Amino acid sequence: MENTRIYRTSWRIIISFMGVGILFFLMCILAIPTGISFPLILGFLFSFTAIFLGLYDWKNRRKGKGYYWDEEGVVVNFKGNKVYWNEIEKIEFLNRRGKTTVIYPRYNCQETIMKRHKKYVPAKGYAIVWFDIEDPNEFHSKLIRAWNRKKSL
Numbered sequence: 001m002e003n004t005r006i007y008r009t010s011w012r013i014i015i016s017f018m019g020v021g022i023l024f025f026l027m028c029i030l031a032i033p034t035g036i037s038f039p040l041i042l043g044f045l046f047s048f049t050a051i052f053l054g055l056y057d058w059k060n061r062r063k064g065k066g067y068y069w070d071e072e073g074v075v076v077n078f079k080g081n082k083v084y085w086n087e088i089e090k091i092e093f094l095n096r097r098g099k100t101t102v103i104y105p106r107y108n109c110q111e112t113i114m115k116r117h118k119k120y121v122p123a124k125g126y127a128i129v130w131f132d133i134e135d136p137n138e139f140h141s142k143l144i145r146a147w148n149r150k151k152s153l
Contacts, residue, residue: 007133008066009057017057021050067128067139069146074103076126081117083126085150093140099130101140 024047031040060066065078073084087109094100103126105113110122117123130136 004068004070006064006066006068007135007139008064009061009132010134011061013132014054014057014061017050017054021047021052021054023047024050067133069143074143076103076128079117083113085147087113088147091144091147094127099136101128101130101136101143102126103128 024043028040028043028047031043060078065080066075068075073082073087075082083103083105087105089104089106091101091103094102105123105125110124114120114122128139130140133139
């Protein structure tokens with residue numbers, strides 16, 4: 001395979017989560033003198049969640065985790081879970097609620113994948129949202145090229 005590049009989390013999403021989280025946190029701090037209320041508590045929860053997601057994505061980026069493929073198959077999440085080439089039914093581009101590359105496993109392989117990934121419910125597809133990764137156009141085109149090469153063998 002020509003590609004072993006790891007497509008990591010985009011800086012855009014890390015900065016977005018951190019920025020929104022810090023902004024909401026500061027707004028909540030400024031609202032404390034008006035009194036503690038339910039919306040204020042929700043604001044704090046939202047800000048902590050956004051900051052946590054930003055830190056989580058940053059940690060994964062620093063560790064070098066991301067999406068990639070090799071001779072065996074495609075890594076479909078940050079845990080390193082892989083779907084092997086012979087288990088893939090199709091790979092396609094969807095543009096519904098944002099641009100996404102979706103990897104659909106074969107129906108007869110879903111149970112094997114489920115056990116290997118230590119899940120209780122089989123996945124009908126693995127979505128890789130373009131907003132989440134760096135160079136999504138390159139990722140999709142090279143993945144499709146690699147998939148077509150593997151299918152022809």
